[in-house]
Amino acid sequence: DSGVTQTPKHLITATGQRVTLRCSPRSGDLSVYWYQQSLDQGLQFLIQYYNGEERAKGNILERFSAQQFPDLHSELNLSSLELGDSALYFCASSPLGESPETQYFGPGTRLLVL
Amino acid sequence: AQSVAQPEDQVNVAEGNPLTVKCTYSVSGNPYLFWYVQYPNRGLQFLLKYITGDNLVKGSYGFEAEFNKSQTSFHLKKPSALVSDSALYFCAVRKGQLTFGSGTQLTVLP
Numbered sequence: 001d002s003g004v005t006q007t008p009k010h011l012i013t014a015t016g017q018r019v020t021l022r023c024s025p026r027s028g029d030l031s032v033y034w035y036q037q038s039l040d041q042g043l044q045f046l047i048q049y050y051n052g053e054e055r056a057k058g059n060i061l062e063r064f065s066a067q068q069f070p071d072l073h074s075e076l077n078l079s080s081l082e083l084g085d086s087a088l089y090f091c092a093s094s095p096l097g098e099s100p101e102t103q104y105f106g107p108g109t110r111l112l113v114l
Numbered sequence: 115a116q117s118v119a120q121p122e123d124q125v126n127v128a129e130g131n132p133l134t135v136k137c138t139y140s141v142s143g144n145p146y147l148f149w150y151v152q153y154p155n156r157g158l159q160f161l162l163k164y165i166t167g168d169n170l171v172k173g174s175y176g177f178e179a180e181f182n183k184s185q186t187s188f189h190l191k192k193p194s195a196l197v198s199d200s201a202l203y204f205c206a207v208r209k210g211q212l213t214f215g216s217g218t219q220l221t222v223l224p
Contacts, residue, residue, distance in 0.1 A: 002157065002160075033212070042216050043158075043204065043214040045212060048211070056210065090158065099208050099209060100165045100208055102148070102160050103160075103212060105150070
């Protein structure tokens, strides 16, 4: 158990809908990262937050957004969902967000868009 | 830009035999290299990392990895494979953000 929790574990929704994925980092970790894992794109970095502020952006679509709250949990919002958004979404955390800190991953949320 | 290549999609090895999962990287400057393992329906678990120092890094579950700067490689190794080692293995490099390879499915045959 990494100490990173994600809810829900599974999510099934329809195209055009909006969903929110939630992540609670390890106790004391200030940085949260979001990743998408799909068969065709592999494991891709989406976005990083540090202590409530956006720190870095990766291959995140404009339909997607995230935020980190004062209690350090984070939410990833996916809107206008398309079939291709079906994937496993992971969050990870680390103490400060600096290289070469190890990132610890949550169990993921499996999203299926029908 | 940084990148990681895992040239083998699939590696099969007999239980008790040594295993190697290959990884090469491309990054400017000194690399920070990581190995993660993903079991079915689970998240990624950290195995080991190389920052600096000894080229042979020891990690969890008896795994180790050898950093080779001249060959820009960071191969994952284990002297004696277990059936329970069967999983998907990812190599990653971090300079700024973490960039993952495409993954190698390791199957250890009983």
